[in-house]
Amino acid sequence: MGHHYCCKQRKVKKGLWSPEEDEKLIIYITTYGHGCWRKVPEQAGLQRCGKSCRLRWLNYLRPDIKRGGFTPEEEKLIIRLHGVVGNRWAHMAKCLPGRTDNEIKNYWNSWIKKKLEKPSSPPTTSPSTIDHHQQHNYQMVCNFPNQQDFVNRNFMIKPRDQTLYPSPFPLLMFDAASADDIQANNINAQAAEHFPIAASSSSSSLSSSASPFTNNNMDAHSLPALVGPAIGNNNMVPIEVESCSNMNKEGEISIECLQSSTQELNVLVHSRQAQHCSSSSFHFWDTVEGPSSSKMSSANILSSFPSYL
DNA sequence: AAGGTGGACAACCGCTGCGTG
DNA sequence: ACACGCAGCGGTTGTCCACCT
DSSP states (O other): OOOOOHSSOOOOOOSSHHHHHHHHHHHHHHOOOOOSSGGHHHHHHHOOOOOHHHHHHHIIITTOOOOOOOOHEEEEEHHHHHHHHHOOOHHHHHTTTEEEEEHHHHHHHHHHHHHHHTTSOOOOOOHHHHHHHHHHHHHHHHSSSHHHHHHHHHHOOTOOOOOOOOOOOOOOOEEEOOOOOOOHHHHHHHHHHHBBBBTEEEEEEOOOOOOTTTTOOOOOSSSHHHHHHHHHHHHHHHHOGGSSSSTTTTSOHHHHHHHHHHHHHHHHHHHHHHHTTTTTOOOTTTTTTTTTGGGGGHHHHHSSSSSTT
């Protein structure tokens, strides 16, 4: 496709946008709305492709665009989200109000470049390993019947989907116990004594007002919305392990930190299993094998972290 | 001061999925 | 069921600019 059919019919300008072009586009869209993008350049008096107008508006001219560098909180969120959804920049952008997919993508690519230059960076894994890993992440989401169709439509792994790193942040865990399970709530309360639980901790990046899981701006096609309603029912609670809540100044989480988190999670899971006997209801992004996950053993849990640990 | 280099950002290209006739 | 128009997405490329030698 490349240039749109509409652009083949007339001469279109390429390259950087001039201030005059920006002004024309802003005036037109704020006055009339974009409607059909194909008609925008013609009606706005621009010699641009409609697609180019759309991109310019969405990525640069939109009034709600947040300019400037990423905050540490945003960086942290991007890293976590990338561990969950991979290179789904648009999904990530929905969790970061004011940020565009293009911006996040550029930021991530720059970040990767930096990391690749560092010999201490975690080793990369083969594409097959990565695909397997991501497949697990999405299969975990499939574990919830109401979301099955959604996941099939939006999150099936495509062959071209790859992440450069294995997810170094598999630290999202959900308690899928029944909402009316009082005992489970008690256990959550106990766990809260030892771990920050997003649903009840104001310090957690995942539970703050800016949390992607509680963000009202999220639409029905974004991953975190899958989790939100369940959190609201107190039957699926994202748990953030405190020992990895802080990264160093370069945005890295150390191996030691991940190891520590693994231990913390295992303690919590074993505690949970001891109270629930054979029906553990913890689900990891990283390990759940689908609808039969209730059969998941602690061995599965213990192996749920990156192989380089 | 001039040229080279790399990072950050903007924009383009090509593909995919959805809605509609 | 199919083709077409369209929007959206992710990968890639181009451009600018600061920094270094």
